[in-house]
Amino acid sequence: MLKRLELSNLGPAPSMTLDLAPRLNLLTGDNGLGKSFLLDIAWWALTRKWPAEINSSLTTGKQALPAAPGDSMIRFSFMGKSKTEEYESAYDRRDSAWTGRPGRPANPGLVLYAMADGSFAVWDPARNYWKTQNGLDVQDRRPAYVFNPSEIWNGLKGEDGNPVCNGLIQDWAGWQKEEGEAFGHLKTVLSSLSPSEAESISPGRLRRISIDDARDIPTLSMPYGQDVPVLHASSGMRRIISLAYVLVWAWEEHRKASEFLGESTTDQIIFLVDEIESHLHPKWQLKIIRSLLGVMKGLASSAQIQLVAATHSPLVLASVESYFDADKDAWFDLDYVADSDQKVLLTQRPFEPRGDVSNWLTSEAFDLPSARSTEMADLLDKAAALLDDPNPSKESFEAMHQRLIKELNPKDSFLLRWRSICTRKGLFS
Numbered sequence: 001m002l003k004r005l006e007l008s009n010l011g012p013a014p015s016m017t018l019d020l021a022p023r024l025n026l027l028t029g030d031n032g033l034g035k036s037f038l039l040d041i042a043w044w045a046l047t048r049k050w051p052a053e054i055n056s057s058l059t060t061g062k063q064a065l066p067a068a069p070g071d072s073m074i075r076f077s078f079m080g081k082s083k084t085e086e087y088e089s090a091y092d093r094r095d096s097a098w099t100g101r102p103g104r105p106a107n108p109g110l111v112l113y114a115m116a117d118g119s120f121a122v123w124d125p126a127r128n129y130w131k132t133q134n135g136l137d138v139q140d141r142r143p144a145y146v147f148n149p150s151e152i153w154n155g156l157k158g159e160d161g162n163p164v165c166n167g168l169i170q171d172w173a174g175w176q177k178e179e180g181e182a183f184g185h186l187k188t189v190l191s192s193l194s195p196s197e198a199e200s201i202s203p204g205r206l207r208r209i210s211i212d213d214a215r216d217i218p219t220l221s222m223p224y225g226q227d228v229p230v231l232h233a234s235s236g237m238r239r240i241i242s243l244a245y246v247l248v249w250a251w252e253e254h255r256k257a258s259e260f261l262g263e264s265t266t267d268q269i270i271f272l273v274d275e276i277e278s279h280l281h282p283k284w285q286l287k288i289i290r291s292l293l294g295v296m297k298g299l300a301s302s303a304q305i306q307l308v309a310a311t312h313s314p315l316v317l318a319s320v321e322s323y324f325d326a327d328k329d330a331w332f333d334l335d336y337v338a339d340s341d342q343k344v345l346l347t348q349r350p351f352e353p354r355g356d357v358s359n360w361l362t363s364e365a366f367d368l369p370s371a372r373s374t375e376m377a378d379l380l381d382k383a384a385a386l387l388d389d390p391n392p393s394k395e396s397f398e399a400m401h402q403r404l405i406k407e408l409n410p411k412d413s414f415l416l417r418w419r420s421i422c423t424r425k426g427l428f429s
Helices: 035-047 149-154 168-178 181-192 235-261 288-299 314-319 357-361 374-387 394-407 413-424
Strands: 002-010 013-019 024-029 073-079 084-092 110-114 120-123 131-133 136-138 145-147 163-165 219-221 227-229 268-273 304-310 329-336 344-349
Touching (some): 013 344, 024 035, 035 073, 035 110, 110 235, 120 235, 145 149, 168 235, 288 304, 288 314, 374 394, 394 413
Parallel strands (some): 268 304
Antiparallel strands (some): 002 013, 002 073, 073 084, 110 120, 131 136, 219 227
């Protein structure tokens, strides 16, 4: 598993160090502070190729560049087949490339990267390995499978024009017609990623959607009784079924390639996910982390699973409170600190249950002064200041009271406290 990333003169801070946990790693922080950047670095460290270097149609996953004049360095380590592997790479400005010891790292297992824009990347130790001969890299296989959002659905072609992946629509339809193991895995994964048993995502009947489209299009059997073509599904459902498809496709292809080579399947899977809550309804956000870990373990029961996920969602953080284990999991937070030479600080914070989702909004993860809207927080500040007034008038309290009644829910905790204090002070007649 990926154990450590250490950066210097790279990204938004002069230096960053990330000591990752073996199971779950959560990244939080404001926009622009480096969450996606760290995931790109993690992918590169494990595969030695930037996503956009393999697929130029991507708008993300570009090569990282030095932040300022001087040397730039990436150091990283991960658990290989029998020991910890450590590497160091420097940026060669003349060659515009990251250098290092000959050969690519001895990657420990299957690596999957779900980017925020719907792009995906897969590195398979049975299909994307490198060789080193006489101290030189010999890349005689595809370096990785990198899909833009359209290619996930419609397929990915090689340089010779032949398909290297049929895509979600064709593979799903084929699996469904065969009713084989792959389709069974797909149904299980879709069910596991569903928000609830009452709203389980399950395949419907294949159907044509146009006289000009000869494809059999997969559908989703909706709880309201209709089969909706996947091409017409909501953004949230498309996100989930894309995740499900990539997981099943990557594992099925890895299993087949390993069998062809006469090798065992990998014992490690690393999954990088940017904005894991993207497009998802809150009830899905409350389940997605545990579901993904469970799904991957279900596909590869003997493999060790490591998930590194960036999130802006308090619901995602609240969702892991019941099973977060400091020996297996970690939370890292990026902050902008104006009065520091470092400016952007990466901190591993202790994970403490907050008991209520709204409490995460005011935690170090999001640094909001209040879980309420800006206007409401201002109103409550004025009400609190009125309570501290040494010479209050009943008229001012009555006016504030009427406004609070209008703006707040009758069961709001502030309104209940307000009424109690005002009654005790005799401010109500």
